Amino acid sequence: MAATSQVVAFMPRARFAWLMLLFLGPAVAIYSLFSIYPLLATISLSTYSTNQTGDYIFAGLSNFVTLLTDTVWSKPFWNALLNNVILFGVHMLVQNPVGIALAGLLSLPALRFRATYRTLIFLPTMLSVVIIGFAWTLILSPLWGVAEGLLKSVGLGAWFAPWLGLPSTALITLSLISVWQFIGIPMMLIYASLLNIPEELVDAARVDGLGQFRIFTHIKLPLILPTIGMVSILTFVGNFNAFDLIYAVKGALAGPNFASDILGTYFYRTFFGYQLQVGSPTMGATVATVMFLIILMGVCAYLFLVQRRMLRYTF
Amino acid sequence: MRRRISVFGVHTVLIAYTLLAILPILLVVMNSFKTRNAIFGSPLSPPNAETFSLVGYVSVLGKSNALVYLENSLIVTLGSMILVLLLGAMAAWALTEYRFRGSTLLILFMSVGIMVPIRLGSVAIVAMMLRLGLNDTLTALVLVYVAQGLPMSIFILSEFIQQIPKDLRDAARCDGVPETRIFFEVIAPLLRPAIATVAVFTMVPVWNDLWFPLILTSSDNTHTITLGVQHFVGQYTTDWNSVLSALSLAILPVVVIYVVFSRQLISGLTAGAVK
Numbered sequence: 001m002a003a004t005s006q007v008v009a010f011m012p013r014a015r016f017a018w019l020m021l022l023f024l025g026p027a028v029a030i031y032s033l034f035s036i037y038p039l040l041a042t043i044s045l046s047t048y049s050t051n052q053t054g055d056y057i058f059a060g061l062s063n064f065v066t067l068l069t070d071t072v073w074s075k076p077f078w079n080a081l082l083n084n085v086i087l088f089g090v091h092m093l094v095q096n097p098v099g100i101a102l103a104g105l106l107s108l109p110a111l112r113f114r115a116t117y118r119t120l121i122f123l124p125t126m127l128s129v130v131i132i133g134f135a136w137t138l139i140l141s142p143l144w145g146v147a148e149g150l151l152k153s154v155g156l157g158a159w160f161a162p163w164l165g166l167p168s169t170a171l172i173t174l175s176l177i178s179v180w181q182f183i184g185i186p187m188m189l190i191y192a193s194l195l196n197i198p199e200e201l202v203d204a205a206r207v208d209g210l211g212q213f214r215i216f217t218h219i220k221l222p223l224i225l226p227t228i229g230m231v232s233i234l235t236f237v238g239n240f241n242a243f244d245l246i247y248a249v250k251g252a253l254a255g256p257n258f259a260s261d262i263l264g265t266y267f268y269r270t271f272f273g274y275q276l277q278v279g280s281p282t283m284g285a286t287v288a289t290v291m292f293l294i295i296l297m298g299v300c301a302y303l304f305l306v307q308r309r310m311l312r313y314t315f
Numbered sequence: 316m317r318r319r320i321s322v323f324g325v326h327t328v329l330i331a332y333t334l335l336a337i338l339p340i341l342l343v344v345m346n347s348f349k350t351r352n353a354i355f356g357s358p359l360s361p362p363n364a365e366t367f368s369l370v371g372y373v374s375v376l377g378k379s380n381a382l383v384y385l386e387n388s389l390i391v392t393l394g395s396m397i398l399v400l401l402l403g404a405m406a407a408w409a410l411t412e413y414r415f416r417g418s419t420l421l422i423l424f425m426s427v428g429i430m431v432p433i434r435l436g437s438v439a440i441v442a443m444m445l446r447l448g449l450n451d452t453l454t455a456l457v458l459v460y461v462a463q464g465l466p467m468s469i470f471i472l473s474e475f476i477q478q479i480p481k482d483l484r485d486a487a488r489c490d491g492v493p494e495t496r497i498f499f500e501v502i503a504p505l506l507r508p509a510i511a512t513v514a515v516f517t518m519v520p521v522w523n524d525l526w527f528p529l530i531l532t533s534s535d536n537t538h539t540i541t542l543g544v545q546h547f548v549g550q551y552t553t554d555w556n557s558v559l560s561a562l563s564l565a566i567l568p569v570v571v572i573y574v575v576f577s578r579q580l581i582s583g584l585t586a587g588a589v590k
Contacts, residue, residue, distance in 0.1 A: 011494075016415070019494055023409035027402040027465055028421070034462035035428050038436030038443060045438060102332060105325050113326075119577045120333045124340065126573050128523035128541045131565050134548050134558070135343045144555075146342065146358050180335070188581070212321075233430075241432040244525040248545055271438055272530075285438045292435045299430050 043292065045285035056282070063286040073270075073283070077290075079258055080266040083171055087262060088239040090175035091182075096231060098179075099186030104216050106187070107194040118191070125184035133248035136177045140164050164249065167259035174260050178245055182238070186231045193227040194220055233302040240295055243268065263291050344566060347371055347559035354555055371560030375547070378557070381564060383536055384543035391453050391539060392522045395460035399517045402461070403468030404506055408498050411473045412484070428466030433459065434526055441530055455531050456539075460524075464517040471516065475509035476502065515580050522569070540565055 011019075049059040067073045102121065106114055124132060139146050140163055148160040163173040197220055205215050243264030246254050252274050254261035269277070271284025345361050346354045353366035362368075375381055410422055433440075440459060441450075449455040479502065487497050528542040538546070544565045551557045573580065 016413075020409055020413065020415060022495070023405045023498070024421070027406035027469070028425070030398075030402065030458065031425065031428060031462050031465050034440065034443075034458050035433045035436065035465075036424075038433070038439035039431065041439035041443075042436045102329075105329055108325060111325065113329075115578070115581075117329045117333055118581060119574075121336045122577075122581065123570070123573065124336055126519060126569055127340070127566060128525070128544075128569075130523075130525050130541050130545050131562055134544075134562055135339055138555075138558070139339055139342065144355065144358060149358070183336075237430060237432065241434055243434075247529075248525065251549075267437075281438050281442070288435045288438060292431065295431065295435075 039292070042285045043289050045282055046289040049282050050280075059282075063282060064290070067283070067286050067290065076258060076261065076266055077287070080261045080263050083260065084240055084242075084262045086171055087175045087178070087242065088236060090172065091179055091235050091239055092232065094176065095179040095183050096186050096228070096235065099183050099231070100190050100221075100228070102183070102187045103190035103194055104220070106191050108212065118188075122184035122188060124181045127181070129178075129181065129244040130248040132177065132181045133245050136180075137164060137249055140173070165256060167256045170250070170256060170260045174245060174249060177249075178242070185234070189231055190224055190227055193224045197223055229302065229306045232306075233299060236298045236302075237295055240291060240298070263287070263294075267291065340566060340570075343559055344563045347556070347563040351556055354559070368556070371554075371556030371558075372564070374554070374557045375560045375564060378551070379543060379547050379561070380535055380538070381540075381543065381561075384538050384540040385568075387453060387537060388522060388540040391456045391460065392518055394453075394457045395464060395521050396514055396517045398457070398461045399464040399468050400510060400513060403465050403513065404472050404503060405498065406465070407469045407472035407476055408502060410469065411476045425466050425469055428463070429470060433463045437526075437530055444531060450531065451533050451537055453532075453537060456527055459527055459531070460517075460521045464521070467516050468513040471513055472506065472509055475506060479505055511576075511580065 045056075046063055047058060047060060048056040049063060051057055067077055105111075106118060138144055142148060142160075142162050148157065151157050151160050161169065163169040201219060201223075202215055205219050210218065240263060242262060246260050246262055246265050247268070250260050250265075252265060252269055252272075254265040267284060267287045269279075270287050271279055271281065273279030342358070346358060348362045348368065349366045350368040350370070353360075353362070353368075357366075360366075406425070410418060410425075444450045444455045447455075449458070483501060483505075484497055487501050488494075492501075522539075523541055524539075525541050525545060528537075528539045529545075532538055532542070544561050547561050548558050551561075
């Protein structure tokens with residue numbers, strides 16, 4: 001942060017306080033009221049439950065015990081959590097490596113049409129998850145037969161299956177749709193940090209006889225590890241907070257038979273209810289608090305383990 | 316020779332991935348301009364004089380409040396963007412320029428929102444909006460989106476303000492210019508390049524959001540375009556012309572804006588992201 005300017009130090013205290021109130025007041029007020037307060041209120045609500053008359057009574061951690069051990073709640077919860085881990089795994093294994101590879105190719109020296117590739121590959125990231133979800137539903141639909149026709153034309157017609165409809169493949173297919181949409185983010189962030197690597201380092205390696213591929217794996221990749229760490233934590237937070245895609249394609253029931261249910265859709269169902277199940281604000285708050293703790297653990301792990309160990313290269 | 320082959324290889328890979336990225340979108344838009352028979356008969360061919368049809372668009376505009384949804388989305392997106400930019404720039408200026416007791420704590424407090432999604436507070440947000448009488452209004456959406464966008468915008472704008480030379484403001488101070496005017500007349504005009512970046516980070520997620528319109532708006536005339544499309548497509552799943560046209564109507568404005576501003580958007584994204 002910037003050093004204090006000498007000139008400000010002479011301002012009378014009361015006027016300085018007014019000035020700060022004017023500049024910081026509105027932002028801090030809106031942020032505290034509509035972001036931090038709801039978060040804290042939700043966490044506190046998770047320790048209450050409702051009695052027959054609808055009054056809230058303090059219940060300690062009993063909601064959490066119910067969520068984790070009562071099979072009515074715990075079975076779908078663990079299912080959603082496991083699915084969420086799979087969703088995150090697919091992103092880490094497919095989205096980030098492919099994003100890194102694309103960024104590596106885009107940052108090659110003297111590449112023509114660089115801007116065009118970059119713009120077009122980033123396009124799906126700009127569109128709404130809802131639209132992307134529906135577009136892929138149509139493309140993969142056996143009714144329309146576009147995907148099936150394409151596979152047939154290359155002789156792989158037998159491979160086709162209604163992937164989005166089968167319990168065994170729905171979640172993986174949805175994860176890949178999400179990867180397809182959001183690959184632009186790791187690509188852009190890593191591309192930007194690749195461009196920041198000083199020329200001299202790359203030139204030195206080239207003089208030593210390294211080819212482009214070895215320069216990338218031996219020189220550039222270690223230098224961009226902090227960015228890869230940041231991309232990973234962004235992916236983690238995004239995935240454990242995801243909802244829109246599953247809801248758009250599969251609805252709140254995250255079918256078939258909850259095969260694509262993740263924490264976001266499970267939270268929606270507990271809070272608003274579905275079919276015969278009545279929605280419960282207190283249990284909804286409990287699920288949200290658990291999601292908050294999971295995200296908090298991920299962020300802390302990143303801050304304490306990953307970021308501390310990583311060498312910060314300053315150019 | 317080897318070099319030429321490898322350049323060819325790089326372009327092959329990039330072209331293949333680019334096609335993978337845009338063909339699905341192109342397929343939807345292309346087929347929205349075709350007759351029902353052509354959509355199913357030859358999905359991969361572009362519309363020609365014989366198969367061209369606007370029947371889907373006519374039925375979307377007739378059956379839904381598409382224009383109201385678009386207007387709501389515009390109001391919410393622009394409203395939150397302007398507030399995030401103005402309040403974010405003022406707060407970023409105060410937090411970078413002045414030191415006071417607790418300013419470091421305040422910076423930490425504001426940065427919580429960068430990592431923790433505001434969505435997790437939904438249960439309390441819904442209850443609070445009901446109590447404030449703001450349920451089912453666009454104001455509720457704007458307030459939530461401003462709270463959501465502020466931390467990131469303060470972060471990016473602070474980085475940017477630090478790069479503005481110190482002499483500029485000190486010279487103004489020596490001339491006796493009041494602090495508020497230093498911000499609005501000296502600093503604010505210099506922030507213009509950073510505004511593109513902040514606008515991307517605010518506008519796109521707000522325009523595309525499904526969650527908050529879903530839980531905070533209930534009547535048809537407060538729906539945003541994303542929620543409107545979600546409802547419409549869910550309702551008319553079997554009317555392929557309408558579904559494809561509704562999706563295209565939602566895709567086209569974003570694509571047009573993106574293509575026009577892509578250079579600024581991407582340079583802002585990459586410049587703001589590296590720090």
